[in-house]
Amino acid sequence: MLMKIVVFALVVVVASGFKAMVVPPRASQRLKTVRRRVVDDKVTGKRLEFEEKTINGWEDSWDNATRSGFDWEMEKLRRRLEELVPSTMFGPRYWRFLMEENPESEYRQYAGSTYPGSKPGQLDAFRILFNNLLQFVLGNESEDGAVVAAWDWRSALDEHGLGKFAYSILTGDLQTIVGGPLFLLLTKYHRELGPVFKLAFGPRSFIVVADPAVAKHLLRDGSKNYDKGILSEILQPILGNGLIPADPDVWKRRRRVIAPGFHRAWLDQTLSLFDDCAADLIGDLAGRASLDPGDLLPKTPAAWKAWKHQNPPPGVVDMEERFCSVSLDIIGKAVFDYDFGSSNSESPLVRAVYRCLYEAERRTTAFVPFWLLPGAQFLIPSQRDFNRDLRLLNAKLDELVRRALEADDDDDDDDERISLLDFLVTMRGEDVSTTQLRDDLMTMLVAGHETTAALLTWVLYELFHPSGRSSHHLKRLREELDAVVGARAMTYADILDCKFARLCLAEGLRLYPQPPLLIRRALDDDQLPTTTDRPVRLARGADVFLSTWSLHKSPDLWDNPETFDPSRFEKKKQGRDGWAGYDPDSIPATSLYPNEQTADFAFLPFGAGSRRCLGDQFAILESTVMLARLITTFDFEFAVDPKATLEPKTGLGGLPVADVGMRTGATIHTENGLWMTVHHRTPPLPLP
Known part of the structure; x- marks a missing residue:
C-alpha cells in the first residue's frame, strides 16, 4: 500500500x-x-x-x-x-x-575556473599581472601588443597628498584623482595614442578601444567570445542575473521571456501613460513658473551645490531631479502598475538608485575588493549606505512583485492596461520565490529610468544653453511640434512624423552616451581588428573598455563632434578604411532613431548586436513625449545671474566639459544638478 x-x-x-x-x-x-x-x-x-x-x-x-x-x-x-x-x-x-531542464552550458567550457567562465582563474590572472609588470618595470613588449597610456600619477600624488591618493586608488574613486570622470581621461589618451591602448592602474589593466571596426567585432561578429566580465561581478549585488549583467546562457533564456512584452501594441498603450506622467510634471512646473526668485540667483553653477540639501529660491527647479522622478513614475506604472508618486516630490528611490550605481562604478576600478572585507558593511560608511539603499530597493521590489502575484490570482480582472510585470507573471507563471524574476525587474527599475532621465537632462541643457548656441535647433523643433501635435496628446504616428524631435534625442545620445563605457571580458585569446599598423591580441581573461564617449566624439568619424547638431543625422558621412560611413537613407521609415547599423558601429545609442538594449523603443517614445510636452509649454533659463557669466569648462587635457560639471554613476550626471527657472512659453502654444 x-x-x-x-x-x-x-x-x-x-x-x-x-x-x-x-x-x-x-x-x-x-x-x-x-x-x-x-x-x-x-x-x-x-x-x-x-x-x-x-x-x-x-x-x-x-x-x-x-x-x-x-x-x-x-x-x-x-x-x-x-x-x-x-x-x-x-x-x-x-x-x-x-x-525543468538545465542543459550543460557551453559557457562553462571557457577559462576553467569558477562559473561563469569569464572570471579569470589564478593562472590567467597571474599571467596578465606578470606580463604587465614586465612591460611597466622592464620595458618589455607586451604580449597583447597594445601601446600603454602613461598616467601622470606623480602630479595626482602631489595635488591630493599620499593619504587621499592611496584611499582613492584602493577604493576605485578615480574621478577624484584623475580630475574628472574616467571617460574624459580615456578620450585624452585616445587622441594621443590612437583607437586602441592599454590603461593600467597598479595590478589592474584594461584594453580601451574606440574604433567602429573593433566595436563591431566585440558586440556582433565576435561577441560569442565576450561577456560582461567585471560588470557582472560588480552589478551582481544590485541586479543579480538580470539582462544587463547576465551570462550568455541566462541571457538567452530570459530574453525569450521578456522580449515579447516590448511589442508594438504594448508600446502603443504606454503612450497615454507617458502623457499622463508628463501632465503631472507640467502641473508641478506650472506652479513654479508663476514664482519670482528675485535677486536670490547665484553667480555660478558651483553655488548650486548648496541647493541640493536646502530649499532653493521660489521658481527654481532642478530639472535633472525632476526628470529622474518622472521617469521613475513611468517605470512604476508601465512595468509594475504602481504609482511612485514622485512627479511632485523626489522619491527616496531616485537617490538610492543613483548611489547604488555610483558605488558599482567605483568597484569597477578598485584595486582591493573592499566590499568583501569582513565587517565592511558595518565599518565602511559607503558600504553602510550602499546596503541601506539596496535594502530599500529590494523591499519596494518585493512589495511590487507580491502585488502582481496577488492580482494574478484574482480572476476578476477588468483592467485594460497591462503592465510588463503582469505580462510576465501571466505568461510564464513566475513564482515570487524565483530570484530570476526579481533580477529582471530590478534591472528595469534601476536602469529603466536612469538612462532616460540623463538623456532628457542633457538635451534640455543643450537646447536652452544661455549662449544661444542651439537656439536655431530649438526654433526648428518647436515649429515641427506645433505643426504636428499642437497641444493634444501624441500618437505613435505623431512620433514618426516628428523626425527632428527624435534626431534631437539621437544627438543627445551621441554627445552624452548613456553609459559612456561598455565593458567586456575575453573568454579566450582573440585578435582584434584594427585600422592601424599595430595589431592587438587579447589574452584570455582580459578586460576591455569600449569607450562610446570617445567613439561618438572622434573627429575621424564625425564633423564638429563636440557640437550639438541634430541635423548631422540628415547628412551622409563618407567612410574611410575599415568604416563604411553613415547613410541616413538606410534608416527604415518605421525606425525611431539612427542606430549602429546606419552608422556602421560609429554610433551606439543603445549598444549593439544581440545584446542591444531591449527597451530602446520604450526609451525613445517616452523621451519624445516628455520633450514635446515640455518644449511646447515652457521656456527654461539657467538659474544663474547674470546668464552671461556662465563660462564653459575644460577637463582633462583641455577637453571640453559641460559648464554644469559632470559626474558618472553608470550614466552621466551633472555635478550639482541642472537648476533652471521656468517660464510659460511666449508666445503661447497655438491650439490645434
Missing part, C-alpha cells in the same frame, strides 16, 4: 511539472485575454500563435478525450491539489523546478 501511495505521488509531481512547462497554472484563460488585448506584432504574433496552439492542444486533450483511466485520475488529482495546496506549502507548483 505504501509503495502505491509513493508511485501515485510521484506521478502527480511529474504531471504537475510537465503541465508547468507547457502552461502556467491558473493562467491559461487570462493569458488568452492578455494576448487578445496586446498582441498585433507579426513576429511576436507568430511565436505566440504557436505557443497558444500548444496550450490549446493540452487543454483540448482533456476536453475531447475519453475522461477515464489512470491518466485522467492523476490529472484530476493534480488540479485539485493545485487548488488546495499553494506552492508556499510545497504544493505541486513547488516541485516544478525538478522538472
Whole structure:
C-alpha cells in the first residue's frame, strides 16, 4: 500500500511539472485575454500563435478525450491539489523546478575556473599581472601588443597628498584623482595614442578601444567570445542575473521571456501613460513658473551645490531631479502598475538608485575588493549606505512583485492596461520565490529610468544653453511640434512624423552616451581588428573598455563632434578604411532613431548586436513625449545671474566639459544638478 501511495505521488509531481512547462497554472484563460488585448506584432504574433496552439492542444486533450483511466485520475488529482495546496506549502507548483531542464552550458567550457567562465582563474590572472609588470618595470613588449597610456600619477600624488591618493586608488574613486570622470581621461589618451591602448592602474589593466571596426567585432561578429566580465561581478549585488549583467546562457533564456512584452501594441498603450506622467510634471512646473526668485540667483553653477540639501529660491527647479522622478513614475506604472508618486516630490528611490550605481562604478576600478572585507558593511560608511539603499530597493521590489502575484490570482480582472510585470507573471507563471524574476525587474527599475532621465537632462541643457548656441535647433523643433501635435496628446504616428524631435534625442545620445563605457571580458585569446599598423591580441581573461564617449566624439568619424547638431543625422558621412560611413537613407521609415547599423558601429545609442538594449523603443517614445510636452509649454533659463557669466569648462587635457560639471554613476550626471527657472512659453502654444 505504501509503495502505491509513493508511485501515485510521484506521478502527480511529474504531471504537475510537465503541465508547468507547457502552461502556467491558473493562467491559461487570462493569458488568452492578455494576448487578445496586446498582441498585433507579426513576429511576436507568430511565436505566440504557436505557443497558444500548444496550450490549446493540452487543454483540448482533456476536453475531447475519453475522461477515464489512470491518466485522467492523476490529472484530476493534480488540479485539485493545485487548488488546495499553494506552492508556499510545497504544493505541486513547488516541485516544478525538478522538472525543468538545465542543459550543460557551453559557457562553462571557457577559462576553467569558477562559473561563469569569464572570471579569470589564478593562472590567467597571474599571467596578465606578470606580463604587465614586465612591460611597466622592464620595458618589455607586451604580449597583447597594445601601446600603454602613461598616467601622470606623480602630479595626482602631489595635488591630493599620499593619504587621499592611496584611499582613492584602493577604493576605485578615480574621478577624484584623475580630475574628472574616467571617460574624459580615456578620450585624452585616445587622441594621443590612437583607437586602441592599454590603461593600467597598479595590478589592474584594461584594453580601451574606440574604433567602429573593433566595436563591431566585440558586440556582433565576435561577441560569442565576450561577456560582461567585471560588470557582472560588480552589478551582481544590485541586479543579480538580470539582462544587463547576465551570462550568455541566462541571457538567452530570459530574453525569450521578456522580449515579447516590448511589442508594438504594448508600446502603443504606454503612450497615454507617458502623457499622463508628463501632465503631472507640467502641473508641478506650472506652479513654479508663476514664482519670482528675485535677486536670490547665484553667480555660478558651483553655488548650486548648496541647493541640493536646502530649499532653493521660489521658481527654481532642478530639472535633472525632476526628470529622474518622472521617469521613475513611468517605470512604476508601465512595468509594475504602481504609482511612485514622485512627479511632485523626489522619491527616496531616485537617490538610492543613483548611489547604488555610483558605488558599482567605483568597484569597477578598485584595486582591493573592499566590499568583501569582513565587517565592511558595518565599518565602511559607503558600504553602510550602499546596503541601506539596496535594502530599500529590494523591499519596494518585493512589495511590487507580491502585488502582481496577488492580482494574478484574482480572476476578476477588468483592467485594460497591462503592465510588463503582469505580462510576465501571466505568461510564464513566475513564482515570487524565483530570484530570476526579481533580477529582471530590478534591472528595469534601476536602469529603466536612469538612462532616460540623463538623456532628457542633457538635451534640455543643450537646447536652452544661455549662449544661444542651439537656439536655431530649438526654433526648428518647436515649429515641427506645433505643426504636428499642437497641444493634444501624441500618437505613435505623431512620433514618426516628428523626425527632428527624435534626431534631437539621437544627438543627445551621441554627445552624452548613456553609459559612456561598455565593458567586456575575453573568454579566450582573440585578435582584434584594427585600422592601424599595430595589431592587438587579447589574452584570455582580459578586460576591455569600449569607450562610446570617445567613439561618438572622434573627429575621424564625425564633423564638429563636440557640437550639438541634430541635423548631422540628415547628412551622409563618407567612410574611410575599415568604416563604411553613415547613410541616413538606410534608416527604415518605421525606425525611431539612427542606430549602429546606419552608422556602421560609429554610433551606439543603445549598444549593439544581440545584446542591444531591449527597451530602446520604450526609451525613445517616452523621451519624445516628455520633450514635446515640455518644449511646447515652457521656456527654461539657467538659474544663474547674470546668464552671461556662465563660462564653459575644460577637463582633462583641455577637453571640453559641460559648464554644469559632470559626474558618472553608470550614466552621466551633472555635478550639482541642472537648476533652471521656468517660464510659460511666449508666445503661447497655438491650439490645434
